Amino acid sequence: MSGASLLQLFFSGLTIGSIYALIAVGFVVTFSVTGILNLAQGEFAAVGALTAASLHMHGAALWVSVLAGTAAAVLLGIVMERAVIRPARRIDLLSVVIITIGVDIVFRGAALMIWGADPLTLAPFTDRPPLHLGGATLDWQTVWTVAISGVFFVALIWFFRTYRGKAVRAAVMNHTAARIVGIRPSRLSFYAFAVSAGLGGLAGTIVAPITGATYDMGLMLGLKAFVAAVIGGLNNAPAAVLGGLLVGLLEAFTAGLISSDYRDAITFIVLLLMLFVRPSGLFGRTAGKRV
């Protein structure tokens, strides 16, 4: 395979990887603050994408649509936190995960009712012909996707190094201890859901020009992003970005070089082998637990 083709695969992996990355970050934000694995995470992307696309199709300016899409997701995140997560605070984490699946079902059903089953489209953020680099083409939307996940990558590294960032990590390590030093975990949980929903919504609006917006787009995105987040080590938001890119690149190169039929299987096998070598994620550290 030629160098240009390889580069093309690389770009492809980058595109899809940064999409996973953005949603994976949302996973990690809620997980590292509340300890809850929010499996409805993917739906924020769907809601963001659908809202933006339908507004845009009704004539709203592109940036207004994108903002509105993100805002709609934030709103939904907040509602979810208040209505479901907060009342569920005291219950077993496994049950909470299933509750988030329930929420996911509700979101998806509602999206289907509101927007129907057919895909909506959103205009690309930069409407120019693709870039040509070294014989390969690069879509402008990919540039956007990569740039935005890059921004989050840096921002998250920064945030988790700050004092607040540490408080956030502390809150999930030990709820009681966090409260007795004055951290307000419920407030953090609120912000965490708002932020991760916003991230998901934004990710959705970025993806929509590439893939269209459908009511069920969140499901697969969510699962893949979950994988990316876990590979990165769930507690580590910057690593989730890397995890997303890794999954995307693996998929692209497997499909391009080995087999598109068995792409997901091969990708998973590689990821699993990595996990077996590093059982706490590629960038995770084993929590300082001992007996």
Add this chain to the structure above:
Amino acid sequence: SSGGGQGASPGGGAPSDTIKIGAELSVTGPASSLGRPERDTLQMVVDEINASGGVGGKKLQLITYDDESNPTKAVLNLKKLLDQDHVSAVIGGTTSAISLGLIPTIEQAQVPFFSLAADQRIATPVKPWVFKLPQGDNLVVERILAYLKSQNITKVGWLSSSDDFGQGGKNTFEALAPKFGIQGVAFESYVPTDKDMIPQLTRIKNANPQAVIIYGIPPGASIATKNFAQLGFKVPLIHSHGIANQDFLTQTGSASNGVVFPASKLLVANQLPDTDKQKAVLLKYKDDFEKKFGYPANAFGGHAWDAIHIVAKAVGAVGGDHQKIRDYVENNTKDFVGCTGVFTFNPADHNGLTKEALALIKVVDGKWTLLQE
């Protein structure tokens, strides 16, 4: 055997002036963009029929269940239609996998079934109780192959979705291509939920085909088309009837210009010559549907339209008995002009379409254009 012995004897519980028709559809889940127009069409037609006094003095009652694109739930739904609702006929099985999954139960319960899915195996070999409305993959693929041959193309790249739709196309292609002297130089697949098909297309490109066939439905097929354009492919791009949907045009924009594909005539109804038997039917359906539901009609809804009309006609003639309906449909459906094509069923053919059921369509400046051959 008589329907009466089944315990599912129609008219038993229901007031005798209504006849129940069951619909088992994938209204939600991955196949929902097929299942929804099917459901809406069925309801629309039933309402129309009832508004105009019903058939044979009887009203139709439509009972629809959603299987969420899940074959197991589909079987449960079917049993419910048979056992609790005592329907006279069943329309449904949105996807091939689900239709195939329903067939054993249908055969056992001996109730007429009108499948809305394309897979060859549904109606070949002929099963007494199973009728199939959509064109089979063989018609579609043959049409594509004939077109390619007419363009002197012998080496093609193939990309299909890894679901029953894509798989059905691929199997048929592999079986028929040699007859047309055409060779597949690259076979790739994508998962319907994929967001990017550049890797697959890159592989296909490296195999230097003279044309590329993409066999799938939107949004996957749309993404693939955009990726195709993005990669600067210069060869003709052929699609299947799976893209016969307005969304495809919206999603692909200029990327789909030049795409050629065979599909139901519904898309180009107004471009059909007035001599075309289907023209009037298609225009009316399209018009009614779009007025009522506010989204574009498509071929899948068209299959449902055909099914319910065929059933209604039979019910009007012979009432609600399973056996009678089946016999009537098998023997008396002759030159029935539907959205999908002109149907003529007989004991050896439960699909009853010819290749005239398909039009060859080209996308020109973002519009469906009937390709005159």
Add this chain to the structure above:
Amino acid sequence: MIRRGPLAQLYPPSWPAIVTVGIVLAVIPFVSGPYVLSVLIAVGLSSIVAVGLSLFIGYAGQISLGHAGFYGIGAYTSAILALRGVDGWATILIGMAITGGVAWLVSRPTLRLEGHYLAMATLGLGMILNIIMIQWTSVTGGPSGLTGIPPLTVGSLVFDADWKLYYLIWVMALLVIWGFRNLVHSRVGRALKALAESEAAASSLGVPTARFKEMAFILSAMVASLAGSLYAFYLSFVSPSTFDAMASIEFLIMAIAGGVRSVWGAPVGAAVVTILSQAMKSVVPALFPSAGGEYSILVFGVLLVVILLFLPQGIVPGLARGVLTIRHRWTRPGDSGSAAPGGEG
């Protein structure tokens, strides 16, 4: 009331409940139509998978998002072999053996992982299995699957009618439930619960934690395979989408909604989830005539959330606790603040 010894109080015998449920289930075909049977068959099949899962999750403290894959191995093995003329019962056993082998192969590395890593690994495993079902077309029939699987037979008895399969499947399900209850209330069950709470402490007491986790995994995979085989013989049709990641998640929902720390949780969860989602299909349109299938899904999601919010331990433990509390109030009127200690009877 039967006077029970203290040990029986800790581990009440399983047969009374099994027999009661068995009798109720045995009567149902005589008083209901085939639709009810087919729903109950679906419940029975899911119960078998969910019971295995609840052992693995609720007792061994692990997680699996891949059990639909094992369910699928069973179904496909039976389908493929039975279509080639192998005896149905043999295909069930071969399926279980293959599944056990696969589970054993992957368990070593996989079960070293914890929590979400394990969730991801099993999700991956399930997806890999599912992809094989989709792509290995020559054997599996590809995305549209295999049809025409011949029914199970015993001598001249052919399991071709729903009611026969209904009895067969529920006999198996009750057997599995009975076995898992025995297991839970035994030395093995204690070891599993122990390692779930503290691997260090369990191993310090001589429990080979890795092996016990593996065994729980393999066993739960094998019963899933059993259910899968029965599924194939019931529908006489298999296709890959029945065994995808969503199916794994659905089994998980059943196990957890029912209550993973109770063996009866699984069948109850399976029943509630299956019946709810079926009932929604009739109830929702009846209440809102204009509503389509979308509403059923939505209402189902809402109900799932509500059930778990109010019964976070799952339905069975939740209701059991509710009954206890009521009985408690009943037998001990007055303020619970009274200092009087002691017990009744």
Add this chain to the structure above:
Amino acid sequence: MRMAEPLLEIRNLSKRFEGVVALEDIGFTVQKGHISAVIGPNGAGKTTLFNLLTGMVKPDQGEVLLEGRRIDRLPAHAIARAGITRTFQNIEIFQNMTVVENVMAGRHLRTTSGWLTSFFSLPGRLRDNRQAFHRAMELLETFELTDRAFQPAGILPYGLQRMVEIARALAAEPKLLLLDEPMAGLNAGESRKLAAFMQEIRHTGVTILFIEHDMEMVMETADDIVVLDQGKMLAQGPPAAVQRDPRVIAAYLGEEVI
């Protein structure tokens, strides 16, 4: 039984964690039938020593012999089988199991029914349940925990959870019982009672090695004392000698001996 026979022999044991030297070149023996104590300042490596002895952590270097047989490379459960059980400083109780089930779990090695026996409820299952239950109830009675037997262990107060852990470790009928700060969280009266009980256990033939900061109890109970400091052996000997050792006083006991 000859009293001077070594049950446990530790040779040149070393362990480091990412640069931290937790134990360096430790060697001593524990005599069969004795109650021995390990003392030393916080972070001296006492718990790490227990973790090495029970296979929770693998040594970097050195050997551990139980009755002359090397056990330092065995996995934790095999060491338990060889005859060593323990309690944990930070209490590793099975919180959601009832108290009696906790102790029954301790009977794992003294019962045999496996997966098949349990699944199909072959006779061994009930026999083992009965046997484990009766032994567990006996132990709970000794620890005055009978009234808590059917409560989830997690709701017990801290001090009683310690007792459940000891009962659990004892249920396995070990040759060597390791107790990590068994008296932490007990008051003087409760400690004394436990000390008396430890003597009783010893008379049933169980050798005890324990870590404790309560000097009064250590001096009263132990036959031998090993003192660790910064991962090294500081002193070893009978209580009276150790108590007077100036190095021990400086590093551990402090000026005013409590």
Add this chain to the structure above:
Amino acid sequence: MLRVENLHTFRGRIHALKGVGIHLNAGEIFAVVGPNGAGKSTLLGTIAGLYRPSQGRVWFEGAEVTGTAPEELVRRGLALVPERRQVFQGLSVRDNLLLGAYHRYRQQRQTLEMDIEDILTLFPRLRQRIGQAAGSLSGGEQQMLAVGRALMARPKLLILDEPSLGLAPKMIAELFEAFVDMRKSRGLTILLVEQNIRAALGIADRGLVLERGRVKIEGSVSELKTHPQVEAAYLGRYAEASASPGGPTG
């Protein structure tokens, strides 16, 4: 400073506190002792806001704080060293200490380094472990960290649940000396649960004996020390009478 009246608290179904009252003056050291399961930890937890009382009231510095969340109470100057240490396992020793000052971080960032220095002087062992994850510390080291973290909050009232647990004798002596110093230098008020009764009564001004959720004896340290029942009580263990009414029958 702190007043508690007729406090009743349930832990699950167990009625753990049955009408406890305490009164603490500013600058006082007050010890609570009692057998296992007496309800000592429950008492401290209820005061610190971790458990909600079913009845009774708590005043802190004249204001009623019954049922106030712990995250609020620490802002008012009440810090708790909980049972079982509860350090942030995955964070370094330093970050644990820093987070102890969470509520005053915004205003008093500059003073934190100084305070950490003080704590490391008190616990030199922690200085050697400053960058290590708290979860990998030894038991005693974690105990030091838990106390250090509470001190970082610069509380007015320090509530300690068995601070001597797992500490070496020398360390206990030093720590208790430090408590006395802090009371002197900063006017710190201390409420202390201890099993090491001698150490506790060594520094306390007043105290009480809690048994089965009730105050058995209350008074000055000299009264307690000489009380015949105290001597007697701590020579024998008490059977639990507050066992769950929902527990086993028979």
